[in-house]
Amino acid sequence: MSTTTDGRSARWEAHRQERRKTLVESAIRTIRTRGASVGMDEIASEAGTSKTVFYRHFTDRHGLYQAVADRVDELILRDIGTVLGQNTKGAGLSALDLDPQAVIRAAIDAYLQLVERDPELYRFIVSAPIVGGTTSGNAAEAVANATGRMAGQISDLIAAAFVDRGNDPAPARLWGHSLVGLVRAGADAWLVGLAGDFSREELTDQLTNLAWSGIKIAWKRPSD
Template sequence: MSTTTDGRSARWEVHRQQRRKELVESAIRTIRSRGATVGMDELAAGAATSKTVFYRHFSDRHGLYQAVADRVDELILRDIGTALGQGVAKGVKGGSLDAFEVDPRAVIRAAIDAYLMLVERDPELYRFIVSAPIVGSGKSGNAAEAVATATGKMAGQISELISAALVDRGNDPAPARLWGQSLVGLVRAGADAWLAGSAGDFTREQLTEQLTNLAWSGIKIAWTRPAT
């Protein structure tokens, strides 16, 4: 393959990635304005393009949903990093906080608050992520499977933050991975109740503190440090 062909392929890949990003951002804007149950026709109209273009870049509705979920995941991790400080934000971007000494309770609180911030700021986008109405059912999977994949990935990343903040040398990080999964389940249940108006008249800050206390009270007891 010639250098010219290689260069053309590289430029096309950059263009393709940029176009995917533009379509995801457009989809998010349309979800915000039209609601979580938005259909492909509305998403295409919002992007001033056709459904065919969306399918060309994301294969199917499941692929589009996953791309939107990945972007939401990035926003949550960004907010966690912002809450923990600029130095930690760089660690979050790299997927690890190993280089930083971080108060583990602060990590948990930041994760919970970032999740609830999404619910408060973008309720329709949140509903889209936790119900995946656009996916429906078909040969590429169903909505429940899509949601489980998206929230599972989020839980895995949060568990890595918890693990990095809690693990001492000689400790098994496996419990922290379990806590990450469980923490997302806890926060999602609280967030769903809060969004539905059945969790009391809490502000986001108050709910964050309630859930942080609940999560941390269990983790600090369960965590076993090596004998010294």
């Protein structure tokens, strides 16, 4: 009996996860077509279902927002891997045999690719209108979490470089999150036309040079 029950539970969980994935992808399509300020009624309607079904799978609007943000985070990491020509799910970005400046550039370019390719989806993530905007405490926390995985990967890369060269890795997490903040500020200015008439590639070069001028110290040895 327990084997049968376990099998049914596993099938139900697989179905539930697949349904969540389908609803997230539908929400992303709706954000792209209806804009960042789209509401739950429109998201549910475009998915051919009801808000009740969404809340059953995501609890509330914050749950859906976080699921969309997690999916966007996965897309950014995928794009980093594409730029680097490798699978970042394996060793991660902290492998010491990678060219660190190339990794930083790949991370920045992947972020800007999202802004260029999906401006409404990007606005949905960074302004979080569906959960009350960034002035809401819960929304501000959700927005901070949205890019946390990429910041964590960059932090790991910097920490590994510090340790490998006999330096204190304590600043690594601060530097990783600060780098993502730098890129976000540049991306936001670029999106509204305040960063000059740069192409994405040119903006990537500018931000990489700015970031690398400070971060490269992590790759120096104490005796250098």
